[in-house]
Amino acid sequence: MVENVIELQGVEKTFRDFWLRPTVKAVAGLDLTVARGEVFGLLGPNGSGKSTTIKMILGLLSPSAGSVRLFGLSPRSVAARQRLGYLPELSYLHPFLTAKETLKYYAGLCNLDRRTAKERTSQLLAMVGLEDVANRAVGGFSKGMARRVALAASLIGKPELLVLDEPTSGLDPVSTNEVKTLVKTLAAGGMTILMTSHLLGDAEDVCSRIMIVNHGKSVAEGKIGEIGSSLNDFFLAKVGEGRDFEVAPFLK
Amino acid sequence: MRQFFSIARATALEMASEPLALLLTLSAMALAVLAPIMHYHQFGEASRMARDAGLSALLVFGIAYAVFCTVKSVRREIDSGTLEMALAHPVSRAGFFLAKLTGAALAYLVFAVTVTAVSVTTVNGAEIGGRIAAKVGDVATVFGPSRVCAISAIVVPTVLGAVLNRFARFRFTLTATVLALAISLVGMIPYIDGSLVWRFLPVAAVLTLPAFVFISASAAFAVKWRENAATSAAGVLFLVSVPLLGNYYLSDILSKGGSLPLHHLGISFAATIPMVAAFVMLGVHLFEGRDVDRT
Numbered sequence: 001m002v003e004n005v006i007e008l009q010g011v012e013k014t015f016r017d018f019w020l021r022p023t024v025k026a027v028a029g030l031d032l033t034v035a036r037g038e039v040f041g042l043l044g045p046n047g048s049g050k051s052t053t054i055k056m057i058l059g060l061l062s063p064s065a066g067s068v069r070l071f072g073l074s075p076r077s078v079a080a081r082q083r084l085g086y087l088p089e090l091s092y093l094h095p096f097l098t099a100k101e102t103l104k105y106y107a108g109l110c111n112l113d114r115r116t117a118k119e120r121t122s123q124l125l126a127m128v129g130l131e132d133v134a135n136r137a138v139g140g141f142s143k144g145m146a147r148r149v150a151l152a153a154s155l156i157g158k159p160e161l162l163v164l165d166e167p168t169s170g171l172d173p174v175s176t177n178e179v180k181t182l183v184k185t186l187a188a189g190g191m192t193i194l195m196t197s198h199l200l201g202d203a204e205d206v207c208s209r210i211m212i213v214n215h216g217k218s219v220a221e222g223k224i225g226e227i228g229s230s231l232n233d234f235f236l237a238k239v240g241e242g243r244d245f246e247v248a249p250f251l252k
Numbered sequence: 253m254r255q256f257f258s259i260a261r262a263t264a265l266e267m268a269s270e271p272l273a274l275l276l277t278l279s280a281m282a283l284a285v286l287a288p289i290m291h292y293h294q295f296g297e298a299s300r301m302a303r304d305a306g307l308s309a310l311l312v313f314g315i316a317y318a319v320f321c322t323v324k325s326v327r328r329e330i331d332s333g334t335l336e337m338a339l340a341h342p343v344s345r346a347g348f349f350l351a352k353l354t355g356a357a358l359a360y361l362v363f364a365v366t367v368t369a370v371s372v373t374t375v376n377g378a379e380i381g382g383r384i385a386a387k388v389g390d391v392a393t394v395f396g397p398s399r400v401c402a403i404s405a406i407v408v409p410t411v412l413g414a415v416l417n418r419f420a421r422f423r424f425t426l427t428a429t430v431l432a433l434a435i436s437l438v439g440m441i442p443y444i445d446g447s448l449v450w451r452f453l454p455v456a457a458v459l460t461l462p463a464f465v466f467i468s469a470s471a472a473f474a475v476k477w478r479e480n481a482a483t484s485a486a487g488v489l490f491l492v493s494v495p496l497l498g499n500y501y502l503s504d505i506l507s508k509g510g511s512l513p514l515h516h517l518g519i520s521f522a523a524t525i526p527m528v529a530a531f532v533m534l535g536v537h538l539f540e541g542r543d544v545d546r547t
Contacts, residue, residue, distance in 0.1 A: 060336055060543070081341060084340060084342075085340075088333060090333060092336060092337045094334055096265065096423065101262075104258075108258025109343050136421075150337070
């Protein structure tokens, strides 16, 4: 029997203001399962609820309704997050720490002993090509370099599940290709990967299964090979209707 | 434990790297060192003025340091998204909050030790200067060797920090903070044998206690509210607690060779613990309940 790493059932998330009035319903009854070893792509237009869904899976946001299970446990449990790695959409790093200190900080959060932390820090810095700037504060890094540090940080605990929110965002084509190769290599090694992307070509290249969400709901789900047309056409057919810009009146 | 240490260390480093923290530390040191100099007529009380200025700086700037730097540190963690990264790792929210507080307390202790050491040096210098002044005139109190050492504790770290930043890429604020601490402690070494140090330290220790209350309160407020609102709430707490703060200000005990009875220290400590505990519990409760996104 295939073990489900992630299980969402009827999940809803409504954000509220200071007076607890509902402001926006970001996720509206989402069911989702990701099996061990899958590379699952969560796709959707801006504001469709992808990042909110991911944050509920990570235990950062509490669902307003429904249930979220990570490795069969509550995502708030430390045991579930012991097996998790996360690369956020923007590379959130402490600007005053150097690249090496950043990785050591996250190694500490993963409870790695000093020797293992040092070893993995060196390996990961070499992997993302930042050995030469290891002792520079990350506050002065370019967006692409910061992204590489964040990617290395997400892998320092050798996670079983890697959650990547827009992993190629801000990267040049060469780096994008490197990230895609890395994802494929990690998946071949048995790692489960959940990723979101606006770049459908990226998802098509690396994902084994996808879900398209719009307005917080699933509008399509399936294996890449079973979609029929290209992912781009499929995506536009599902979420692009009625979203054309009415340019003509403006140009008159 | 490793997680706790990592978070506390990163927080302490972050706070010590905060320009505002260095500014508050140097301002407190400047007040302690310069207050007796700025008065033309000292009526032979330079030592008392130095003592009062140093202890006042420790209390007032210490509370400002606790409030501003703790609120900034907690809010930056939430607003910049580093909290999302951290809590996606196997760390409990309560553990994270407590480690953050410990880091803030460690950074504050660097401030407190620096200002206390400079004050001890200045007070001793003023006493020695006073004795010389009795023979040769007031000028000696200004140029006493200890005063030069105390002023160096302000000037040298900033200049050396800038030089090391320019030529060796050292982090300026952190380097200047560490140098200020080191020079202040070195300046105090000649006086360790003197009785004043051992009479002064317990009084200074009592004055650090309110800062720990403000660190825990500010952290709890920052979990709930944005930076300005949290700082304002801590400011209101400061205003309403001003009458209580007098209980921690026991500088007169040092007059005429007096020293603080140890049970005073115990009572102050015991009175502070429930306040710190209450704010820590409030902070943990708010932290456990909040959604972690950049709001």
